[in-house]
Amino acid sequence: MNLPLDISSGVAAAREEGKPIVALETAIVSHGLPYPDNVETVLASEEEIKRIGALAASIAVIEGRIRVGLDTVELERMATSKNVVKLSRSDISLALAGRWTGSTTVSATMICSRLAGIQVFATGGIGGVHRGAEISFDVSADLIELANSPVVVVASGAKAILDIPKTLEFLETLGVPAIAFGQNYFPGFWSKSSGYRAPYRFDSPADIANSFRLRRDLGIRGGILVANPVPAENALPLTEINQWIDRALQDLDARQIRGKSVTPFLLERIAELSDGRSLKANKDLIKSNASLAAQIAINLNQTNVASPASAFRSRRNSA
Ligand code: PSU
Ligand code: MN
Numbered sequence: 001m002n003l004p005l006d007i008s009s010g011v012a013a014a015r016e017e018g019k020p021i022v023a024l025e026t027a028i029v030s031h032g033l034p035y036p037d038n039v040e041t042v043l044a045s046e047e048e049i050k051r052i053g054a055l056a057a058s059i060a061v062i063e064g065r066i067r068v069g070l071d072t073v074e075l076e077r078m079a080t081s082k083n084v085v086k087l088s089r090s091d092i093s094l095a096l097a098g099r100w101t102g103s104t105t106v107s108a109t110m111i112c113s114r115l116a117g118i119q120v121f122a123t124g125g126i127g128g129v130h131r132g133a134e135i136s137f138d139v140s141a142d143l144i145e146l147a148n149s150p151v152v153v154v155a156s157g158a159k160a161i162l163d164i165p166k167t168l169e170f171l172e173t174l175g176v177p178a179i180a181f182g183q184n185y186f187p188g189f190w191s192k193s194s195g196y197r198a199p200y201r202f203d204s205p206a207d208i209a210n211s212f213r214l215r216r217d218l219g220i221r222g223g224i225l226v227a228n229p230v231p232a233e234n235a236l237p238l239t240e241i242n243q244w245i246d247r248a249l250q251d252l253d254a255r256q257i258r259g260k261s262v263t264p265f266l267l268e269r270i271a272e273l274s275d276g277r278s279l280k281a282n283k284d285l286i287k288s289n290a291s292l293a294a295q296i297a298i299n300l301n302q303t304n305v306a307s308p309a310s311a312f313r314s315r316r317n318s319a
Contacts, residue, residue: 004096007116008069011057015117020054020297022290023068023113023121023151026103029058029075030084031264032124033282034271039079041283043072045122045290052294059112061087064099068116078103086260088141106153107145110223114149119212119300121151122293124286125189126225127263128158128167131249138262139170147174151223152212152300154293156230156285157187157194161245161266164194171225172199178225179208181292187229190281191238198227205292209299228292230285236277244273 007015014021024045029038046056058070060078067074078084085102087095089111095102104112106126113121127140146153157178158167164186171178180186180198188194202208212224229235248269257265271279 003115004065005112005115006065006067008057008067008071010055011069011116014055018301020294020301021057021118021120022049022054022293022297023109023116023118024056024058024290025106025109025121025123026058026060026070026075026078027086027105027108028124028286029078030081030103031086032267033279034268035079037279037283039076041286042075042079044283045287048287048290049122049294052291052298054294054297056290057116057118059104059109059116060084061092061095061100061102061104061108063101064096066092066096066112066115068112068118077101086264088260089145090141106142106155107140110145110149110151110153113151119150119152120154120293120297122154122286122289124155124282124289125157125159126153126155128162128164129170130262131161131163133163133166136258143167143170143174143176145223146171146176146225147222149223150216150221152208152226152293152296153223154226154228154289154296156189156289157227158189159263159267160189160191160194160241161248161263161270164188164196168196168199174222175220176222176225177211178227179211181208181226181228183229187227188238188241189285190230190236190241190278192229192232192235193238195238202226205295206299208296209302212296212300226292226296228285228289230281231288234277234281234284236274236281241270241274241278244270244278247273
């Protein structure tokens with residue numbers, strides 16, 4: 001294959017030595033968080049991954065080349081440049097052909113992770129089925145990519161601006177397990193809980209790693225979603241956040257914003273309405289997801305096989 005793919009020397013060396021690696025996306029840097037919170041958050045996440053014992057690989061497309069393992073200067077560029085395109089699975093090949101510079105969303109980051117042989121990826125929240133999708137048909141490409149690329153995606157669920165039950169149904173249809181980490185409820189991005197039960201619950205990184213390994217061994221394509229709740233200190237109450245979401249959705253409607261701009265607009269508007277509290281939670285949950293992702297990556301690198309005991313510990317969360 002003759003792909004315009006550059007893997008940094010650090011990431012290449014880690015891969016060579018079989019060291020655990022965690023991919024990070026850059027759409028949250030260019031479109032999800034304001035400056036300088038965006039660059040602070042990605043650097044803090046990289047630091048956290050290192051502290052746990054893995055290596056972070058931030059991913060983007062720079063002048064038509066996929067770059068795995070960005071340096072600080074490149075991250076700063078993603079965080080400040082106005083000409084960065086938000087890339088998904090639909091347009092990443094266009095970006096390579098047209099020599100664009102773009103940040104990678106969950107779907108594009110999963111594709112690049114697969115190409116670079118990285119099995120674990122941390123982000124804030126995945127895209128999903130939007131509220132009112134029965135009219136707008138707005139369903140994120142993230143869900144389709146989860147069904148295709150073999151990557152463990154660690155996120156605080158799907159962004160709470162979405163329709164959570166529809167997103168969970170869609171994941172079920174695609175054969176992607178949505179696993180809540182350490183609690184029965186599916187996380188609500190800025191809140192500990194979305195108010196909906198998660199279909200599955202796991203309590204340890206080792207069990208998650210085992211389930212992913214077994215999925216691969218079974219020959220099932222695609223990834224898994226690990227939904228890690230926001231740390232308690234910066235979690236926001238569901239009732240409060242719901243008011244801001246409703247308000248932001250009304251503004252979205254009034255301005256007739258569509259397509260790729262929907263998610264960035266809603267995130268920014270909710271940050272305004274919440275007086276920065278949603279932003280604080282968003283930053284905190286990304287770092288915490290980076291930490292859990294590193295623990296899963298370390299477990300995936302150890303060659304233990306699933307014990308019957310671990311199969312019992314991980315149960316279907318249907319009670
Ligand atoms: N997580 C965040 N903030 C974000 C996103 C995720 O905390 O901005 C981005 C991700 O890159 C995700 C994208 O893939 O939003 C989904 O966009 P859309 O709804 O347009 O598919
Ligand atoms: Mn969309």
